[in-house]
Amino acid sequence: MRGEAVEVGGERSWPTGWQRLKLADVGRWLSGGTPSTSNEAYWGGDIPWISGASMKDFHIKESDRRLTPLGAKNGSRLVGKGTTLFVVRGMSLKSEFRIGVTQREVAFGQDCKAVIPKDGIDPHFLAYAIRVRTPEILRMVEETSHGTGRLDTSRLQELEIGVPAMAEQRRIVAAHAAFERRIAALQGVLGKLTATESALARAALAQEDIDRWEQVLLQAVASVAAGVTLGSEPVGDGTVELPYLRVANVLDGRIDTTDVKKVRILRSRYERFALCKGDLLLTEGGDLDKLGRGAVWDGRLDSCLHQNHVFRVRCGERILPDFLALCTASAEGRAYFQRVGKQTTNLASINSTQVKQMPVPLPGVEEQKRIIAPIQAIRSRRTALERQIAKLRTVQQGVVEDLLRGAVRLPAA
Incomplete structure (x- = not known):
């Protein structure tokens, strides 16, 4: 049923019977901390220590770093199950607002704030009511001298939320959970499809088949090109x-x-850097085990370019893009890139000459089609499922937003 929430003069008006509260007044706010990392007695225990980097799930219960009870008492802060926890400092604030609810006792660092909700406020409802204001919250983020994001807590505390009776809060939380269960079920199917696709890809290039196929260098069946270099972009006409x-x-x-970012180039250079549907994109650098990672471009964006750190591989008539992608992603392909890649202290890289000289097994085109057909079928199902999940997420967002502002009310059971 419809509710009574409206916005007057840019301010929200909540339905009759809802409390109107500033975040400063929804519970007890707590700051965290980091125990001395040089004291071994503080670390390696059983208490998860939550930082801005480790807070990746809404339901907070695990972290790679753990404290001992002694460490929790010396420099950190313990909170129990049902605490709303969110990030107030870190690189993640440049693009997202991480928030969740603790599922067990945890400690947390100074990059986070905790709110223990007062009586009459469900912690999950509180987290959802704050998270739905993410666009406003991200506009509050300031950049520190180190380039990280910082959220001014005093400004955040001025935000207002509407709080219905506990029974309605729980109905809203239950509605959100119903969406999450449906999405989780679809993600389970997606995980199985992804595993199946990986297994088919590994089995597609059997050694006995490779031994009987022609072996060529990649440059014999495809062209390789680097993309546009960023910096000192041209201006004006043309x-x-x-x-x-x-x-x-x-x-x-x-x-x-x-x-996706944008870059300005001369129109005359468009053809040189433009992508076409079916181009295989391979990365130039990164961790050694990720050299040459890539995928086939499906043309989803019109007039799209590629940066110079991404190679564009355009196949000729003798090889299909999806088959070549199978070769570059195979164990043999990865081993080749790792063998020829240039290793530095933190990164590794390959150049276009090395990509061109990669050995490629080359069966006939019809056999290539037979090999990639089952993989493409699974991939098509996976893509459709990903779209279904994304659509469900969008619906969930809209429904929960309406519930949290009282525009839609759920009837009592």
Whole structure:
């Protein structure tokens, strides 16, 4: 049923019977800390120590770093189950607001704040009511001298939320949980499909088949090109600003376009850097075991470019892009890139000549199609499922937002 929440003069008006509270008044606020890392008696215990980097799940219960009871008493802070915890400092604040609810007793660092809700406020409801204000919260984030994000707690505490009776809070939490269960079930299926795809890919290039196929260098069946170099962009007439893919967008087996940057180039150079559907993208550098990771571009963005740290491999008539991607991602392909890659203190890299000289097994095109067909079928199902999950997330967001501002009310059972 519809509620009564409206916005008047930019301020929210909550339904009759809801409390209107500033975040400063929703519970007891606590700061965390880090025990001395040089004292071995403080670390290696059973108490999860939550930092901005380790807070990745809404349901907070685990961390790679753990404290002893002595460590928790000397420089950190312990909170129990049902505490709302969120990040107030760190690089993650540049793009996201991490918040969750503790599922057990944990300690936490100074990059986080905790709120123990007062009586009458459900901790999960509180976390959802804060998280739904993420766009406003991210606008409060300031950049420190070290380049990290910092959230001014005093400004955050001025935000207001509407708090219904506990019974309605729990109905809202239950509605959110119902969406989460459905999404988790779909993600379970997605995990199985992903595992199946990986298994098929590993089995596709059997050694006995490779031994009977022709072996060629990659440059004999495809062209390799580097992308646009960033910095000192041209201005004025004859230029155009376009999206481009960087290393962060090119993952192992898929392209992520949730965060795509733009660059300005001369129109005359567009053809040189433009991507076409079917181009295989390979990363130039990173960790040694991630050299040459990549995926086939599906053309989802019009007029898209690639950065110079991403190689564009354009296949000729003798090899299919998906088959070549199978070869570069195989154990033999990864071993080749690791063998020829240039290793520095923190990173490794390959150059275009090394990509061109990669040995590639080359069956006939029809056999390539037969090999990749079952993998493509699984991949198609996986893509459809990913879209279904994304759509469900969008619906969930809209429904929960309406519930949290009282625009929609859930009837009592």
